[in-house]
Amino acid sequence: xxxxxxxxxxxxxxxxxxxxxxxxxxxxxxxxxxxxxxxxxxxxxxxxxxxxxxxxxxxxxxxxxxxxxxxxxxxxxxxxxxxxxxxxxxxxxxxxxxxxxxxxxxxxxxxxxxxxxxxxxxxxxxxxxxxxxxxxxxxxxxxxxxxxxxxxxxxxxxxxxxxxxxxxxxxxxxxxxxxxxxxxxxxxxxxxxxxxxxxxxxxxxxxxxxxxxxxxxxxxxxxxxxxxxxxxxxxxxxxxxxxxxxxxxxxxxxxxxxxxxxxxxxxxxxxxxxxxxxxxxxxxxxxxxxxxxxxxxxxxxxxxxxxxxxxxxxxxxxxxxxxxxxxxxxxxxxxxxxxxxxxxxxxxxxxxxxxxxxxxxxxxxxxxxxxxxxxxxxxxxxxxxxxxxxxxxxxxxxxxxxxxxxxxxxxxxxxxxxxxxxxxx
Amino acid sequence: xxxxxxxxxxxxxxxxxxxxxxxxxxxxxxxxxxxxxxxxxxxxxxxxxxxxxxxxxxxxxxxxxxxxxxxxxxxxxxxxxxxxxxxxxxxxxxxxxxxxxxxxxxxxxxxxxxxxxxxxxxxxxxxxxxxxxxxxxxxxxxxxxxxxxxxxxxxxxxxxxxxxxxxxxxxxxxxxxxxxxxxxxxxxxxxxxxxxxxxxxxxxxxxxxxxxxxxxxxxxxxxxxxxxxxxxxxxxxxxxxxxxxxxxxxxxxxxxxxxxxxxxxxxxxxxxxxxxxxxxxxxxxxxxxxxxxxxxxxxxxxxxxx
Numbered sequence: 251x252x253x254x255x256x257x258x259x260x261x262x263x264x265x266x267x268x269x270x271x272x273x274x275x276x277x278x279x280x281x282x283x284x285x286x287x288x289x290x291x292x293x294x295x296x297x298x299x300x301x302x303x304x305x306x307x308x309x310x311x312x313x314x315x316x317x318x319x320x321x322x323x324x325x326x327x328x329x330x331x332x333x334x335x336x337x338x339x340x341x342x343x344x345x346x347x348x349x350x351x352x353x354x355x356x357x358x359x360x361x362x363x364x365x366x367x368x369x370x371x372x373x374x375x376x377x378x379x380x381x382x383x384x385x386x387x388x389x390x391x392x393x394x395x396x397x398x399x400x401x402x403x404x405x406x407x408x409x410x411x412x413x414x415x416x417x418x419x420x421x422x423x424x425x426x427x428x429x430x431x432x433x434x435x436x437x438x439x440x441x442x443x444x445x446x447x448x449x450x451x452x453x454x455x456x457x458x459x460x461x462x463x464x465x466x467x468x469x470x471x472x473x474x475x476x477x478x479x480x481x482x483x484x485x486x487x488x489x490x491x492x493x494x495x496x497x498x499x500x501x502x503x504x505x506x507x508x509x510x511x512x513x514x515x516x517x518x519x520x521x522x523x524x525x526x527x528x529x530x531x532x533x534x535x536x537x538x539x540x541x542x543x544x545x546x547x548x549x550x551x552x553x554x555x556x557x558x559x560x561x562x563x564x565x566x567x568x569x570x571x572x573x574x575x576x577x578x579x580x581x582x583x584x585x586x587x588x589x590x591x592x593x594x595x596x597x598x599x600x601x602x603x604x605x606x607x608x609x610x611x612x613x614x615x616x617x618x619x620x621x622x623x624x625x626x627x628x629x630x631x632x633x634x635x636x637x638x639x640x641x642x643x644x645x646x647x648x649x650x651x652x653x654x655x656x657x658x659x660x661x662x663x664x665x666x667x668x669x670x671x672x673x674x675x
Numbered sequence: 676x677x678x679x680x681x682x683x684x685x686x687x688x689x690x691x692x693x694x695x696x697x698x699x700x701x702x703x704x705x706x707x708x709x710x711x712x713x714x715x716x717x718x719x720x721x722x723x724x725x726x727x728x729x730x731x732x733x734x735x736x737x738x739x740x741x742x743x744x745x746x747x748x749x750x751x752x753x754x755x756x757x758x759x760x761x762x763x764x765x766x767x768x769x770x771x772x773x774x775x776x777x778x779x780x781x782x783x784x785x786x787x788x789x790x791x792x793x794x795x796x797x798x799x800x801x802x803x804x805x806x807x808x809x810x811x812x813x814x815x816x817x818x819x820x821x822x823x824x825x826x827x828x829x830x831x832x833x834x835x836x837x838x839x840x841x842x843x844x845x846x847x848x849x850x851x852x853x854x855x856x857x858x859x860x861x862x863x864x865x866x867x868x869x870x871x872x873x874x875x876x877x878x879x880x881x882x883x884x885x886x887x888x889x890x891x892x893x894x895x896x897x898x899x900x901x902x903x904x905x906x907x908x909x910x911x912x913x914x915x916x917x918x919x920x921x922x923x924x925x926x927x928x929x930x931x932x933x934x935x936x937x938x939x940x941x942x943x944x945x946x947x948x949x950x951x952x953x954x955x956x957x958x959x960x961x962x963x964x965x966x967x968x969x970x971x972x973x974x975x976x977x978x979x980x981x
Contacts, residue, residue, distance in 0.1 A: 291871070308955035308978075312878040371874045372881075372956065385874060443867070557804040558832060558870055562839045576870045578803050578829070614870050651806065 285367070287611050288314065288345075288387045290572035290618045291560065295367040303370070304338035307382050310370045315384075318392060323360040329353060333366060333384060341373060342366070345387040346518070346613065352389060363392040430512050435480040435522070443517040450515060452524065454478030454485070456507040466642045468583045469521045469612045478509060487511060490526035507531060518613040520580045554579040554641035556650040559669045566674030571624035573633060573671055575617045579641045583610040589639050591665075592621045595630040625673040635667040715950075716751075717743075719973040720855055720886055720914060721941040721961060726968050730939035734963060742960045743947055752944030759793040760937050761811065761845035761854045766822075767862035769802040769831040772892055775923045776827045779861060779892075782926035787818050789934050795854075797845065798822060801836035802829030803868045811845050833862055833902075834869035834876050837909070841879040855940070856885040857915075859933060863892040864902040873905045880913050881956075882978060888915040888933050892923070914973040943973075952981040 289295070295316035303310060303317055319335040329349055331342040344352060348366075352359070368386035430451040438445055438452065457464050457477040464477050464484035475486045490513070513526035558576040561567055586608060594602040604621035611618065625631050639647040646666075653667045654660070661668060721739075723731040736753035764783060772779065787796055798809040798821045809821030837860070844856055866873075880887060889906045910917050916936075918929045943961065958976040963969045 291875075306953070306955065309953060311956065311978075312875075312882075369872070369874060371878055373874075385872065557868075558835045558839075560870055562842050564843050574870060576835075578868075616870055650804070 285388065286572065286609050286618050286620065287574070287614075287616065288367070288369075289570065290568075290574045290620075292369050293568050294570065300335040304336050307338070307370070311372050311382075313370055314367070315370050316365065316367050318363060318365045321356075321359050321362055321364045321389075323356050326356060329356070331356070333364070338382075340370070341383040342368070343383055343385045345385065348386045348389050355391075359389075359391055365390045365392055435478065435483040435485050438485060438515050438517065438522045438524075439483045439520070446516050447514060449512065449527075450524075452478070452480075452485070452511050452513075452515075453508060454480040454511070456509045457484065460486075465521060466580060466582055466612070468610070469580070471523065475523075478511065485515070485522040485524055487513070487524050487526050487529070489513075490529050520615060521612055552579060553645045553648045554581060554639075555648045556635070556653075556667050556669065559671070561671060567625065567631060567671050569624060569674070570620065571631065571673065572618060572620045573631070573669070575619065575633070575635075575669065577615045577617070577641075577647075579643075579645075580612055580615050581610060581617070581647075582640050582642055582644070583612075585638055585640045586610055586617065589636040590617075590619060591634040591636060592619065593632050593634075594621075594625050595632060596628070601629070627673055627675055629673045631671040631673060633669045633671070634662075634665045637664050637666055639666065715946050717945055717947060717959070717977055718853070718884060719943045719959065719961065721943050722914065722936055722939065722972040723941070723963060724970040724972070730936060731963075731969060732939045734941070738963050738966075739943065740962045740964050741943070741945060743945075743949065743957050745958075745960075746948060748945050748948060750943055750945050752942070754942040756942075757791070757938050758940075758942060759791065759849075759852065759854050760795070761849075761856050762790070762794060762796045763840055763845070763856075763858045764796060764798045764822075765836060765840055765858055765860045765862075766798065766800050766825060767802075767831060767833070767860075767892070768800040768825050768827045768829075769863075769867075770828055771831060771863050771865060773827040775892060776825070778923045778926060780822050780825065782930055783861070784819050784822050785927060786930035786934060787822070788815060789931070791938075795845065798825075799836065799840055800825045801832060802827070803832050804829075805832070805836045805839045830868035831862070831866055832868040832870075833864065833866040834871045834873055837876045838871045838879060841876070841883050841885065844883055844885050847884060853942070855937065855942075856883075857937065858885055858887045859890065860887060860906075860909075861890045861892065864889075864906050865893075866902065877905070877908055877912065880909055881974075881976065883913075884974070885913060886915045886974070887913040888936075889917045890926070890929055891917055891919050893919075912975050914975075916972065947979070949979070952979050954978060954980050 292314035295314040296310075298310065298315045298317045300317050300319055303315065317333075317335065319333040319339075322332040322334055322339070324330040324332060329344060329352060331344070331352065332339045333342055342348075348368075366384060366386045367388035368384035370382065370384055372381055373383035430449040431445075432451045433445060435452055435454050438450070455478060457479050459475070460467060460470065460477045464479050465486060470486070472488055474491055475488050477484055478487060479485075508531070510530045511524055511526050512528040513524040515522050515524045517523075554577050556575055557578045560574040560576070567573065590606050590608050592604055592606050593600050594604065604623060604625070607620040607622060609618045610616070619633055621631065635647060637646070641647075649661065649667045652669075723734060725731050732755070734755075736750055739750060739753075741748045741750055764787075766779070766783065768776070790796065792813060795811045795813045796809070796818050797807065797811040798818060800806050800808050808825060809818055812818065837858075840858060844858075845854070847856060848854060887910050889910050891903075891906055906917050909915075918932070920926055920929045947957065949957070955978070956976055957979055959973065961971050961973055963971060
């Protein structure tokens with residue numbers, strides 16, 4: 251997940267961010283909390299008495315809710331959970347943020363009271379007799395589980411969505427060298443998750459701790475993560491230190507070394523992470539020639555542009571006024587700073603230029619834009635993306651097909667793209 | 676007039692408008708005319724299929740048995756006539772269908788040419804972005820040119836496309852005359868790039884009066900469980916169907932069957948005996964009395980929203 255920034259920050263917003271960051275760190279999470287992204291997508295979670303949810307579930311279908319119940323672990327390996335609420339229960343489908351937390355905590359929290367934030371929906375695959383599920387992005391312990399948490403500070407280590415799902419430290423047996431399908435880094439990048447969760451072998455140049463910025467630094471999940479590269483394509487290696495003879499994460503001399511990785515990849519927001527089970531130096535004579543040469547074409551020759559905006563046309567903004575812009579490629583989050591502008595319009599005339607809080611989310615290539623103060627009712631909200639926004643390859647943002655209004659010759663100087671939203675009645 | 680009486684009056688007016696010849700439609704529609712649940716009238720587009728796959732078109736109102744949440748309901752309006760169709764063609768134009776695009780274009784144009792003159796079509800193409808390549812029109816030439824102009828490439832943001840399409844459906848009536856709203860999705864069903872979730876799409880389809888037909892451009896056995904499940908639920912909840920053409924060459928026959936179905940449907944309207952508008956989900960079951968061999972498809976329910 252990317253790092254949030256305040257573009258024209260007032261003290262209040264700055265303080266809020268500091269509080270959020272502090273709270274996040276206290277929970278052992280990395281980066282900015284994902285709450286803003288999910289709130290933009292589904293609305294702020296509505297605090298809901300569990301009894302009400304059980305009594306009239308149909309009323310809350312499609313709503314973001316915050317409710318409490320008892321966690322019941324059905325399958326530790328598959329990370330399958332129910333939340334029991336009185337006589338009712340709902341299946342939990344975990345977003346990566348919640349999955350990372352529960353992967354680390356589930357044994358201790360099983361049977362304990364928790365509070366969850368999630369999207370409540372009807373689900374044909376839900377627990378028998380229930381038919382309802384929660385898509386959960388946040389889980390917090392209550393009561394006994396919380397006390398356990400507080401008395402075991404050493405366990406509150408940083409958890410990384412995607413990494414702990416395949417936590418190599420819990421593997422009892424080292425796989426035989428013959429295991430794993432051989433794939434290239436390009437296969438993993440282009441595969442759009444096809445190899446996720448499967449054991450693969452992959453070869454690449456050792457690139458240290460992203461010393462050459464092959465990947466957006468904001469996509470790093472753990473301090474010890476390092477990078478391999480093959481041609482234009484790079485991937486994070488997690489869960490296995492690159493230490494030993496000839497290994498030095500900071501030395502430039504090792505940058506030419508070729509390594510073989512046996513591990514399990516996950517893909518999020520166009521970024522591949524491989525939870526390594528085994529790392530070897532490739533000592534065969536043709537190791538280097540096995541790697542692809544850099545090419546001018548391929549996906550990385552594509553320039554970034556806006557592909558989707560939420561809410562969609564015809565759908566009003568939620569009261570908080572958050573908007574999500576999705577791009578075709580991962581952006582460099584640093585380039586977004588001071589390059590997002592919002593104004594309010596009524597009857598075609600600008601009425602206000604609110605402050606802007608933005609957060610970039612690698613996983614979905616999504617930019618959450620929150621104007622402050624929120625737009626008044628029946629207001630046109632215009633978001634402008636300014637020159638200087640680049641993707642992870644350094645390519646400049648291009649305008650999307652809908653950037654210009656019909657009959658409009660050109661956008662204002664310095665504006666690359668523009669999206670319009672409307673607040674509700 | 677009671678709420679139910681008011682709703683029935685609107686329903687009767689709508690039914691009359693539906694069967695009145697176009698030339699006689701100078702009488703303005705009653706204000707607020709709608710089949711939506713917001714006026715207490717629930718409308719169902721109903722397809723009845725015989726065991727041999729034929730559409731059954733000769734049933735009468737009294738042949739049907741209607742229940743809501745298990746409680747019997749009186750059918751207040753029953754039509755066996757064709758209604759004009761507002762159709763959204765949602766075409767996957769991502770990299771994964773690039774080799775099948777020429778055949779898909781040809782079959783889709785052929786399908787469009789078989790629609791009735793008062794049917795209207797909107798063409799939407801999607802890859803990692805969603806593009807309305809032709810707004811709602813009955814101009815067959817414009818539709819044909821728009822379909823020809825679709826080029827494939829890029830990732831597949833299927834859920835984004837469905838969400839945007841469901842949010843911007845054509846109006847349920849035009850000139851006081853109700854229309855069937857249908858989405859025909861042509862895709863390999865593998866989402867690789869969406870922002871919105873499948874649950875959001877499913878939830879939206881439950882809140883819309885539109886039938887979704889899916890033409891899945893991959894064998895049923897090839898589809899991942901997740902995408903196969905979504906396509907099945909999407910069509911099932913809306914009263915549509917998932918079609919699996921044996922090969923891309925079978926597209927013509929699949930389209931022909933969809934066209935045949937659109938001309939073989941019943942329209943059933945009723946006012947629920949449950950007046951509570953509590954936002955809850957109401958499950959609808961429609962059966963043909965004494966004919967368990969017949970399969971009846973319609974949307975599976977609605978939300979009782981004020």
